[in-house]
Amino acid sequence: MTDLTAWLTPGEAEALWLSLKTGIVGTAFSLPPGIAVAWLLARRNIPGKLALDGLVHLPLVLPPVVTGYVLLVLFGHNGLLGRWIEAHLGFTFAFNWKGAALASAVMGFPLLVRAIRLSFEAVDPKLEAAARTLGAKPADVFVSITLPLIAPGIVAGTLLGFARALGEFGATITFVANIPGETQTLPIALYSALQVPGAEIHALRFVLLSLLLAVAALAASEYFARAVQRRLRGAP
Amino acid sequence: MSGLSVQIRRKLGAFAIDLAFEAGKGVTGLIGPSGAGKSMTLETIAGLSRPDTGRITFEDEVFADTERGIFLPPEKRRIGYVFQDPHLFPHLSVAENLDYGASRRPSGGTISRDRVIDLLGIGALLDRRPHRLSGGEAQRVAIGRALLSNPRLILMDEPLSSLDTRRRREIMPFIEALHRSLDLPIVYVSHNIDEIVRLADRVLVLHEGAVVASGDVAQVLNRPEVQSLILGEDARDADPATIIEAAVARNDPEHHLTELAFGSATISVTGLGLPVGAAVRLRIHARDVAIAIVPPEGLSIQNVIEARILTIAPAGPAQVDISLAVSGAPDLRARITARAAGRLSLAPGLTVWALIKSVVLTSG
Numbered sequence: 001m002t003d004l005t006a007w008l009t010p011g012e013a014e015a016l017w018l019s020l021k022t023g024i025v026g027t028a029f030s031l032p033p034g035i036a037v038a039w040l041l042a043r044r045n046i047p048g049k050l051a052l053d054g055l056v057h058l059p060l061v062l063p064p065v066v067t068g069y070v071l072l073v074l075f076g077h078n079g080l081l082g083r084w085i086e087a088h089l090g091f092t093f094a095f096n097w098k099g100a101a102l103a104s105a106v107m108g109f110p111l112l113v114r115a116i117r118l119s120f121e122a123v124d125p126k127l128e129a130a131a132r133t134l135g136a137k138p139a140d141v142f143v144s145i146t147l148p149l150i151a152p153g154i155v156a157g158t159l160l161g162f163a164r165a166l167g168e169f170g171a172t173i174t175f176v177a178n179i180p181g182e183t184q185t186l187p188i189a190l191y192s193a194l195q196v197p198g199a200e201i202h203a204l205r206f207v208l209l210s211l212l213l214a215v216a217a218l219a220a221s222e223y224f225a226r227a228v229q230r231r232l233r234g235a236p
Numbered sequence: 237m238s239g240l241s242v243q244i245r246r247k248l249g250a251f252a253i254d255l256a257f258e259a260g261k262g263v264t265g266l267i268g269p270s271g272a273g274k275s276m277t278l279e280t281i282a283g284l285s286r287p288d289t290g291r292i293t294f295e296d297e298v299f300a301d302t303e304r305g306i307f308l309p310p311e312k313r314r315i316g317y318v319f320q321d322p323h324l325f326p327h328l329s330v331a332e333n334l335d336y337g338a339s340r341r342p343s344g345g346t347i348s349r350d351r352v353i354d355l356l357g358i359g360a361l362l363d364r365r366p367h368r369l370s371g372g373e374a375q376r377v378a379i380g381r382a383l384l385s386n387p388r389l390i391l392m393d394e395p396l397s398s399l400d401t402r403r404r405r406e407i408m409p410f411i412e413a414l415h416r417s418l419d420l421p422i423v424y425v426s427h428n429i430d431e432i433v434r435l436a437d438r439v440l441v442l443h444e445g446a447v448v449a450s451g452d453v454a455q456v457l458n459r460p461e462v463q464s465l466i467l468g469e470d471a472r473d474a475d476p477a478t479i480i481e482a483a484v485a486r487n488d489p490e491h492h493l494t495e496l497a498f499g500s501a502t503i504s505v506t507g508l509g510l511p512v513g514a515a516v517r518l519r520i521h522a523r524d525v526a527i528a529i530v531p532p533e534g535l536s537i538q539n540v541i542e543a544r545i546l547t548i549a550p551a552g553p554a555q556v557d558i559s560l561a562v563s564g565a566p567d568l569r570a571r572i573t574a575r576a577a578g579r580l581s582l583a584p585g586l587t588v589w590a591l592i593k594s595v596v597l598t599s600g
Contacts, residue, residue, distance in 0.1 A: 133310050
């Protein structure tokens with residue numbers, strides 16, 4: 001494994017590292033709000049639930065270019081939120097890897113929420129009711145019963161969101177452009193390689209790298225899902 | 237009565253309950269056809285759902301009072317709730333399930349962990365996961381889990397209904413043992429007369445969200461309208477029975493028999509090993525009672541009681557239910573064919589002999 005980078009050109013290593021970084025950071029930050037939104041959608045009858053559901057799913061149906069443009073308008077240097085964040089938090093999403101992470105998080109969010117929401121819905125409310133009668137407060141029930149029971153859904157949702165983030169292209173290139181070493185993730189690097197005449201071998205290497213990453217993510221997802229099942233069910 | 241006092245109204249869609257009752261120490265049976273509001277009543281007592289209006293108190297504590305805006309959340313009520321299905325936590329072992337409540341409400345357990353495990357016979361299961369338990373084992377663990385949460389009141393919502401007859405027989409003695417060894421009020425919901433007769437000290441009959449009868453188990457459940465309510469409209473399939481509170485009159489060790497007395501009648505059953513004077517609850521199904529118009533001779537059936545016919549009512553096209561007066565005892569019921577009743581010229585007022593083919597002994 002130590003030699004893996006030796007097989008890659010610096011540009012390829014950079015694109016791979018950037019993909020992993022934006023994917024991991026984007027998914028990690030979307031997990032807590034993802035669990036919260038999934039819980040709201042699965043368990044609460046809040047006003048505007050339909051609107052929230054639609055909003056969450058919007059990136060799934062909108063052309064990614066539109067999503068990227070909306071992000072640019074909101075989080076760009078002169079964007080409504082972008083300006084506020086820059087003034088008060090001292091950083092920007094515009095044209096850097098943080099923006100790429102944000103774009104991949106937004107694009108992966110619907111898949112993440114969907115998987116976790118389904119597992120919330122699969123938890124028998126009677127189990128939670130039983131925990132209440134046994135003396136557990138609602139927050140205690142959530143941590144000791146609900147969360148362990150939806151763990152497989154969280155793992156599945158996280159990996160699904162991560163896999164989606166790895167493949168993210170349209171929104172990212174629209175929002176933060178194509179800057180090598182900063183926003184040029186694997187798919188964007190592949191796209192760039194295809195633009196250069198006679199660089200087919202280059203493109204092929206990016207294709208293989210993407211394939212490798214996808215298979216690894218899939219295998220990891222399967223492994224974690226089984227490990228969680230084992231822990232929950234106590235099955236061998 | 238200083239136990240549980242309930243006075244609630246709740247409407248949910250087309251369904252509504254509006255009832256009031258009290259329940260003290262011992263087992264209060266709550267019986268009624270499905271849809272009578274039994275489960276909703278228990279859930280409201282436990283705080284899992286809120287009454288629209290009403291008041292629930294236990295001893296000197298107010299669980300809920302809509303007028304004063306009081307609602308105690310379920311975790312503060314100290315109620316041991318046993319559901320229809322065990323609802324064990326699948327990600328925890330049996331031991332962890334048992335300790336879930338105990339660790340959250342530890343102060344001065346009503347009953348020790350070892351005693352619960354012993355009483356329910358679950359010592360060998362502690363390390364197992366719930367998916368590796370049989371239905372009967374899982375329900376026993378669920379009962380243990382509820383008992384160890386340091387409850388002041390136990391609510392049981394048809395704890396045997398998800399089990400087959402064999403498992404039911406396996407668990408019933410445990411619940412009886414609990415009843416004898418615990419000094420806690422238990423509210424036991426069922427739609428099964430046998431369970432209530434066997435376990436309950438008092439009974440409340442629920443129908444369409446209201447209490448329609450309450451009081452002594454035998455007196456209430458012997459009322460024909462109560463039986464047809466519980467057993468359903470279809471009288472042909474329904475099997476009326478008479479519940480009798482009897483006492484051991486004599487033991488006959490030579491023949492391994494016990495003689496039971498109720499009113500002016502006595503019957504013999506296989507030896508019970510109970511002292512003279514012990515109370516026994518019997519259930520005699522109408523199908524197990526035959527009628528003779530002369531004192532019968534040369535029969536293997538030894539339990540023959542002299543009785544007087546009170547009423548004869550049709551039960552389906554081919555059968556009749558005959559109500560028989562036995563002095564000093566509840567009215568006995570016999571179900572025979574309409575043809576037999578015609579041939580014997582049975583009529584109200586006639587003195588007959590009731591032949592009892594078998595009795596069900598429900599509780600000692």
